[in-house]
Amino acid sequence: MAKQINIFVDNRAGRIQKIAESMSLANINIRALAIQDRGEFGLVKLIVNKPDKAVLALQEKGFACGIKDVLAVVMEDKPGGLYQLLKTFPEEGVNILDAYGFAAETIKGSVFFIEVKDPAQMTAFLQGKGYKVLTDQEIYEL
């Protein structure tokens, strides 16, 4: 299962730079980044190659952060790809908490990161529908 790091940040100049700096110093590669903004504060969400090490590095800098399992679903990089995937969610009665994605050259497709309440259940469901759900190792090797 893919590991996502959620980091609490104040809405102040230079905070994301600070995160990037601590990842750089710890020699960690950021594969994806998303921001959930709530005005005065927000969550920065990272997919990195060494999540445990990244969390330690961030905590050392004083960030409040944690690791969360998310779905990394591979889908076709063509019009309607996302729609086809998302259509299946209501069938299972699953609500998406947050999501973001990117196109990956190496797999000739897109990876869509999805936060849901029960990622394990959703993984099994999507695999049943023929989708590929990446393991954390596979994401780092993209």
Added chain:
Amino acid sequence: MIYNEKFECMSLEELKNVQSERLKKTVSYVYQYCPFYQKKFASHGISPKDIKTIDDIVKLPFTVKDDLRDNYPFGVLSMPLAQIAEIHVSSGTTGNPTVVGYSKEDIELWSEVMARAFCCAGGLPGDMVQVAYGYGLFTGGLGAHYGALKAGMTVIPCSSGQTKRQLKIMQDFKPRILACTPSYSLFMADEAKEIGMDCKKSSWEIGVFGAEPWSDSMRKEIESIWNLSATDIYGLSEIIGPGVAQECTHKDGLHLFSDVFYPEVINPKTGKEAKEGETGMLVLTHLTKTGMPLLRYQTRDIIKITHEKCRCGRTSPRISKILGRTDDMIIVRGINVFPSQIEEVLLRIEGTEPHYQLVVERPHGGLDELEVQVELKESFFSDEVKQLQHLSDKIRDEIESVLGIGVKVRLVEPKTIARSEGKAKRVIDKRNI
């Protein structure tokens, strides 16, 4: 006009005799009726016999806010609860609020000193007073109300808020006196401008402003906007509420009604008397109260005092505006706020460290705003922004229910609140006062 010339202009010698007689009476009274003071006297090895003149007051032990908290709610009363006519409540430092019980005579005393205050500010019997202090457990509204009635004035009990209605009442009824917090008068000015009202043409000629700290520059601003004479009033609920001291039209210090509230100024560190003109903590003793008389009550307000006779003819000592506090209490929109109250709430809520900071601001022409910044625990992890929002809302709700005023809560990253020598500075007061 001087409301009670006999007492307000009494020669200092006569005043001292009055104070001595009243002190002796009060000390015997609390010794007889108040178990709290019986114990206090016993532990200090003092009895009413030791008090012969007002100068003997220094032999009496101090009373502090924690005494009121420790004896919550009614342990400091000097009469049976059934004889208490009215109860008011203000913030305590932690946990329990401060409760004050007034006898019927105390309400009469309150009316008297507030009548003196309105007249001291330039008011006259027959004037109309718009009371825009809050009515309720807060002493501002009812104190002003009683005083205006006593002085033979017409009261409009507006309470605070509903600003457009306040302005309409002012335009239609033409009250001469406005009683509210100074910042509310500026807030009303902004509303007035919005509806195209010419503030300079207001009917108010006198403002009796208090319940929060304000500066001379704010006075000038209020006076020029509303075209009125802005005077300062001082009080605290433990003593009576508003009506402890009031500026006269010369605005050269606040006349403290010392025939009923005896002032001392002490060095807060040593407890010894400060010299004339030196700053120190104001300590007040009730000379005539019967419901809950307090002896040598430490107000924690830092002031200067002068005993020189004023040009207005009053002989009562005059105190300066509040120059500071001996604790970290702040006053926001007339409400006392202690950082310890916030700390208590945060300790009850999981997910937060008791690292916090209070930021008070006074937006131009607006009411004071209190922001509580709370550090998230480093180990704190939330799956969702929603949960962080929930946490922030929960903190806000709990603080608001403790303080009784609206606050803004802002979650901040761990270790972002500045620590000085390992201890955080709890209050940042950005108000220009």
